[in-house]
Amino acid sequence: MTPNPSRRLFLGAAASVPLALTLGTPAAHAADSAYVMCYFTESTNLGDGTDYGLHLAVSTDGLRWTPLNQNNPVVTPTEGALGLRDPFILKKQDGTFVVLATDLKGTDWSYVSQYVHVWNSTDLRTFTGYHRLKLHDMNTHSWAPEAFWDASRGQYGLIYSAVNDSGHNVIMVNYTSDFVTASAPQVFFDPGYDVIDGDMAVGVNGYNYLYFKKNQTLVGARSTTLAPGSFTEFSTGAAHGGTEAPTLVKSLSSGTWWLWGDTYTPNGVFYAWQSGDLSAGTWTALDQKTYTQPVNSKHCGISTITTAQYNALLSYWGAPAWNRLKSYNYPARYVRHSNYVGRIDEYPVEPYKDSLWTIVPGLADSSGVSFQSVNYPTRYLRHYNYALQLDVNDGTSTFAADATFYRTAGLADSAWSSFRSYNNPTRYIRHSNYVLRIDPISTSTAQQDATFYVGY
Template sequence: MITSDTPAQPVPPSRRSLLRAMAALPATALVLGGLPGTLGTAAAAAPARGYATRYTIVPFLNSNDGTVNVYESDDATDFRLLKASAYTPPSNRIRDASVFRHTDGYYYVTYTTHTWQDTSTTIGFARSSDRLNWTFLYDYPVPVANLSRAWAPEWFVDSDGSVNVIVSCSVTSNEWNFTPYLLRATNSALTSWSSPVALAGIGANHIDTFVVKLGSTYHAFTKNETTKYIEYATASSLTGTYTIRRTGDWAGWGGTREGAALVQLDNGGWRIFFDGYGDGSYYFSDSYDTFATWSAPKKLPVVSGTARHFTVLRETVAGGVTLPTAVSRSLRSGNYTTRYWQEQSALLNLPVVTGSSTTAEKQAATFTIVAGLADANGYSFRDAAGNYLRHWDFRARFDANDGTSTFAGDATFIARTGASTGSVRLESYNYPGHYLRHYNYQLRVDLTAGTDLFRQDSSFVSAAAWA
């Protein structure tokens, strides 16, 4: 198993404290899925052959709240810039953008329209056919009496197909005390909305509320602005009444975290993203037991320190890379073209293999690719003795299959597009975002660094078998 430790971070003041203090100062793929909120049960699967997973985020920038970038990823970890300054509204600002794909085929964003200093009684809407080119639609005045600020609107598509926005609102008598409200679209064009309804049970002084539905239960993640922690609540109805079940540092994420957003991964687990606004970083953490426990938070590569408050759109799209199965192949390094996978004393290394190598060396560099032990849409690799490639304490090695689900997860890899034409990257099934890569000519499983060098070191080419 791969384990890691995350050092404690200094605890800066909360966003609300900062706001109060500062206020005193002078002034074209085939899409098969992807609606947020309707992600079903935790039984997910890697994309089928010929398809790929695609995650999209549309964050505003740490340095500029007047525009948003578009990033995409195939693993929910390594986000690559798709287009800088992809959308700039005709007036005002764009913060806290939430994105989803509607049944009309368009992508929609809704967002906060003003910076924190200003009264902000509207939320903005824009749409795109390709995620790259966006058209402003309108600013919607949120009809809450005595409204001071409407912040962080989040899309939620319910299991009945209804499209909703959950928005954090405060009133003029207490402008930094937010309550989550629900707006429901009353037409398919998303231009007409129901009267706002407060989410019962969550209560005032909660901000950035994000909801997902599993079965018949609604799960809400919301920041308590008194304690500064992201809390967890459940309800049998979208509007509540919610019961807050976890408070304080219940998940080990620490305080001064906000902007929670969840997405389901290919292996069925759930990933939460949140803005560590006090330290300027962005984090993620994973759960495999319906939100009871979470992995230690890690900084999100590439966009951490650049991106601010976003939601994540997951889609299954045509394309993706595949490997032949039930055949013997050799795996060549994508950036060291004379080096191949080779089993040496049960460990997987990357030595030079040529036509003049011994028969034993060629046999040790030949493997059978089979359907993944944990997910048939993934891949597992078997040596001549019938042992399987798996990760153990970061290292890639071959062991006999003990029949456990842990072994199956350790021995299953999801094919992702490689750094060069014809190459493939192999993501760990049970540690998403971790890839087989060579380091000092040894094969190990490491969390992506989001760099070109890491992508090259983790890219391999399926070649004709040496033996």
């Protein structure tokens, strides 16, 4: 996602809607109890799995996500560059949604657009009123648009990253009531050095928070007002390598805040940190066992939704027909096949479909399961001399037995899963030196090796 360095227009971008943005809504609405994530997708080689439309995923806990519409886009821009990056969902004061996004398809960093994409939606199932909104006349792009409600103005503040007369990236703001017309741009935050990817949490115990990317690190500023120029940096940085796209999310069940970040290589990896006190400005990295990102997802935005909206989105768009399996003791790694050998490798996997599995009724016993490859659907994961490999189903009873496993409570964590061999019932699927095999399990290390999270 890194642009032409001579322009220094874009080092990454972020989008989110924290719970705090919905506070102060005048009308009565059902309480939010779930989350929706928006994003675009990029594979590591910008090939299969790359799409610059609006993608959605949902979650009940804000950490583990179910992609909708088979991880395909739900809507795609029809103006400008005909693609988007850095989408953002805001629940407006009337309970409906507005979607904003950068006007760019792919990685043509020389493309300059003063516009952002805009959609309206009552339910995130249908999208209406699509248009592009012009924000300025400067010869610079409008990156990573987000919005918040400014009660003192009775308008929404629309913030975005751009290079203004200062010669470096700053965060700009325009004010709008309808996302059709907007005020003249103003500098919202300029500490004197490059800052991009602004993300807001408004009205939290008397403070308003702005997180942004500074020197490949996620940093926070705060203010008791929402006035442009009033924010002061205060937090320690959070990063995992080069990190961008800060996204603040408030837990719906506790006082915990999460800060999501995205590495800015193609098919970036999401990392998350947590804090029990946003005013402290310090963050602790979350164990990757606790969260997953939608496959190929880039630059997410997260908003809260109701249980009814969560259920309606799942019913309308559908959950994926495939799964991914995350390793318990190596949670950056997922089960995949490579040269027809079963193994666990770090996300992102290329080609990404090597890590997608259709879990079907067991070939030898329908109360068990078999793992059918998504990109080689005639092949199944089976054991041969105790090693797991991807073979064509030859229709024999031996193959069916070798390819059938019983799903059990995870040997290292009962909330996860383990898989016991059908025809070698003392043996479980486990990894050893990252290669999959079936073994008897007798140690705590082996129990961890044999435990997986079945998700997306």
